[in-house]
Amino acid sequence: MWVVWRQQRAIVLAFALLAVVASIWMLITGVHEQSLWREFLAAPCKGTLGRCQSLQTSIYNSGRFDEVVIAFGECFAPLFALILGVNAVAYEMEHKTNRLAWTQSGSRIRWLANKYIASVVSLLVVLVPLCWMFSWWVGATHVAARITPKVFTITGFVEVGCAIFCFALAVVIGLYLRRPGWSLAVGLVLFAAIFLGFATQVLTSFASPSVALLQSSQESHGSASGFYMLGGAPADSWTLSNGFAPQNERGVPSAIVLNTSTNSMYHCESQQTPSIPEPTCARRLGLRDVQLYVPAKQYWSLQSYEGGFYLLSALLLAGFSLFAVRKVKQ
Amino acid sequence: MTKETTVLEAVNLGKRFRRTWGLQHCTLTIPQGRVAALVGPNGSGKSTLLRMAAGLSTPSSGTLRVLGRSPTPGSDQLRERVGYLDQDRPLYKNFRVAEMLRFGKINNATWNMDVAMDHLAHLSIPLGSRVGELSGGQQAQVALTLCLAKQPELLLLDEPAASLDPVAREDLLRLLMRQVADSGSSVLLSTHALSDVAAICDFVVVLARARVVLADDTDYIVETHRLLSRVGEQDIELPPGITVIHEERNARGRTLLVRVELPFNDDQWRVDRPSLEEIVLAYLREGAPHDRDVSELDSGAR
Numbered sequence: 001m002w003v004v005w006r007q008q009r010a011i012v013l014a015f016a017l018l019a020v021v022a023s024i025w026m027l028i029t030g031v032h033e034q035s036l037w038r039e040f041l042a043a044p045c046k047g048t049l050g051r052c053q054s055l056q057t058s059i060y061n062s063g064r065f066d067e068v069v070i071a072f073g074e075c076f077a078p079l080f081a082l083i084l085g086v087n088a089v090a091y092e093m094e095h096k097t098n099r100l101a102w103t104q105s106g107s108r109i110r111w112l113a114n115k116y117i118a119s120v121v122s123l124l125v126v127l128v129p130l131c132w133m134f135s136w137w138v139g140a141t142h143v144a145a146r147i148t149p150k151v152f153t154i155t156g157f158v159e160v161g162c163a164i165f166c167f168a169l170a171v172v173i174g175l176y177l178r179r180p181g182w183s184l185a186v187g188l189v190l191f192a193a194i195f196l197g198f199a200t201q202v203l204t205s206f207a208s209p210s211v212a213l214l215q216s217s218q219e220s221h222g223s224a225s226g227f228y229m230l231g232g233a234p235a236d237s238w239t240l241s242n243g244f245a246p247q248n249e250r251g252v253p254s255a256i257v258l259n260t261s262t263n264s265m266y267h268c269e270s271q272q273t274p275s276i277p278e279p280t281c282a283r284r285l286g287l288r289d290v291q292l293y294v295p296a297k298q299y300w301s302l303q304s305y306e307g308g309f310y311l312l313s314a315l316l317l318a319g320f321s322l323f324a325v326r327k328v329k330q
Numbered sequence: 331m332t333k334e335t336t337v338l339e340a341v342n343l344g345k346r347f348r349r350t351w352g353l354q355h356c357t358l359t360i361p362q363g364r365v366a367a368l369v370g371p372n373g374s375g376k377s378t379l380l381r382m383a384a385g386l387s388t389p390s391s392g393t394l395r396v397l398g399r400s401p402t403p404g405s406d407q408l409r410e411r412v413g414y415l416d417q418d419r420p421l422y423k424n425f426r427v428a429e430m431l432r433f434g435k436i437n438n439a440t441w442n443m444d445v446a447m448d449h450l451a452h453l454s455i456p457l458g459s460r461v462g463e464l465s466g467g468q469q470a471q472v473a474l475t476l477c478l479a480k481q482p483e484l485l486l487l488d489e490p491a492a493s494l495d496p497v498a499r500e501d502l503l504r505l506l507m508r509q510v511a512d513s514g515s516s517v518l519l520s521t522h523a524l525s526d527v528a529a530i531c532d533f534v535v536v537l538a539r540a541r542v543v544l545a546d547d548t549d550y551i552v553e554t555h556r557l558l559s560r561v562g563e564q565d566i567e568l569p570p571g572i573t574v575i576h577e578e579r580n581a582r583g584r585t586l587l588v589r590v591e592l593p594f595n596d597d598q599w600r601v602d603r604p605s606l607e608e609i610v611l612a613y614l615r616e617g618a619p620h621d622r623d624v625s626e627l628d629s630g631a632r
Contacts, residue, residue, distance in 0.1 A: 002432070002436060003433055003436060003437075006422075006425065006429060007422065010424075095420060095423075096416060096418050096420040097420045097421070097422055098420075099386060099414075099416045099418075099420055100416070100420045100421065100422075100473075100476075101437070102385075102386060102403070103384050103385070103386065103409060103412070103413075103414040103416075104409065104434070104437035104438055104480075105406065105409055105410045105437055105438045105439060105440075106406070106437050107403075107406050108403055326403050327403075328403075329387050329388075330381055330386040330387045
């Protein structure tokens with residue numbers, strides 16, 4: 001275990017330092033933005049757009065780098081884990097130090113298992129506090145509701161699951177490619193494809209959406225998750241789609257119903273020039289403006305699905321690599 | 331030769347790399363307590379044989395037994411008893427020398443720190459230096475120290491003195507010999523330096539074209555080979571029991587390096603005792619003996 005730590009010490013300390021710097025930045029900006037939001041949401045502003053222009057400008061200005069922080073958060077853990085994984089196997093195989101290790105008394109399986117244990121511990125030590133910091137910062141800055149895809153992965157434990165998965169992925173790739181650069185590049189591409197595929201295609205199928213009516217008379221309010229111009233769905237929810245549905249439709253309308261109704265509205269509005277107003281068409285067709293959203297209460301169950309997917313995949317990859325390492329030819 | 335006195339035994343051993351054979355029909359027995367040299371041109375299969383013996387790769391055909399066991403990646407007990415030095419001398423370049431020793435201690439139950447410290451002190455290699463900052467010779471010494479301090483019964487060294495200057499080479503070989511003398515370990519080392527073979531080895535294995543062409547005690551090899559030369563162009567038939575290993579013709583006459591099974595005396599030839607280097611060179615030049623099957627020449631068939 002000491003050997004693995006000694007090999008990875010520089011990488012872990014560099015990423016830990018980066019995490020500390022990011023945490024300090026988040027602490028400073030989080031506290032500042034939190035106070036601005038408290039002021040904006042309290043009387044006399046009450047979170048209404050246009051009522052406290054100078055405060056709104058301050059909020060906007062202080063959140064200029066929030067997107068950078070989010071992007072940093074999304075890249076940090078996968079990159080950290082991939083580099084650790086590449087260093088653990090591909091780097092060793094390129095420099096042939098694995099031959100040194102594999103001809104000592106310990107077995108190859110023990111060699112790789114030590115790498116898994118030491119690296120996962122390093123990842124947890126760095127990422128758990130950082131994820132906690134991200135969760136707090138997302139709430140403090142009101143950058144988005146934590147269940148929305150924008151910040152979903154950097155809050156909770158999905159980030160940790162991603163990191164462990166990336167480490168195992170880099171180990172498996174390294175066993176076959178044996179070149180750090182190529183292993184890192186292939187690992188990045190594979191992870192990006194899996195991550196985007198899961199987030200866009202799979203995660204929504206685990207969610208149970210709710211439906212909310214949109215009122216044209218609603219005011220534009222600041223909320224716990226930022227500004228919602230016509231917020232039918234709760235501010236802390238994840239809005240999936242907007243559209244039209246029959247007024248007599250009970251429950252959550254299907255995608256086909258939403259598409260059909262929205263197309264009908266489009267045809268109705270574009271029948272004449274100038275176009276028919278939306279409320280008139282909606283009344284004529286018996287439709288209502290609805291918003292599909294995932295309530296905030298599903299946050300932890302969705303975290304479990306995505307985090308669990310990565311952890312389970314990591315477990316399978318780890319099992320495979322422990323099997324494959326015995327077969328690696330020299 | 332019983333199994334107890336054998337450290338390495340290969341029978342019809344082969345290793346295939348896709349379409350080509352790295353080693354083929356290798357039948358070989360190395361007795362215990364010897365310093366055996368594995369000699370051959372590049373690509374002859376020396377490193378392949380050593381890697382298989384170290385359990386880093388598995389044979390494609392035949393059998394291999396090291397210290398009575400089959401060396402596979404899973405043979406943990408065997409790895410404790412075998413020290414292996416790769417030809418690239420891999421070391422963790424960012425580790426300090428003391429940390430490399432700690433690595434050896436952690437990974438080996440039989441580790442002797444006194445041996446390691448003694449060797450490094452003898453060679454004036456500072457423990458606090460980073461391995462990557464040491465000279466090539468010093469790195470080779472550290473790598474060899476890792477092997478020796480493990481106190482293995484069998485040392486497998488893949489070109490341990492390659493690319494070293496004469497002084498570093500001399501130091502390394504002296505260190506090796508001292509350890510072998512102290513511990514009684516057996517050694518199988520591959521080398522291109524025939525002078526090293528003559529200086530420190532008492533057993534020689536010559537590989538050519540991925541096959542074993544000679545494997546025997548150095549004394550026996552020298553004893554059973556002769557350099558025959560005669561002036562004149564007339565071909566004279568050699569008596570039975572003589573195998574021509576290498577022949578050279580020039581304007582003055584012929585020179586033959588032959589293997590003799592019986593004492594040879596013939597007035598028509600000038601008979602000399604060749605040096606071990608001359609014999610090994612002859613085998614390397616020819617690749618394989620002329621009129622005998624290569625497998626017959628190994629020590630196991632003697």
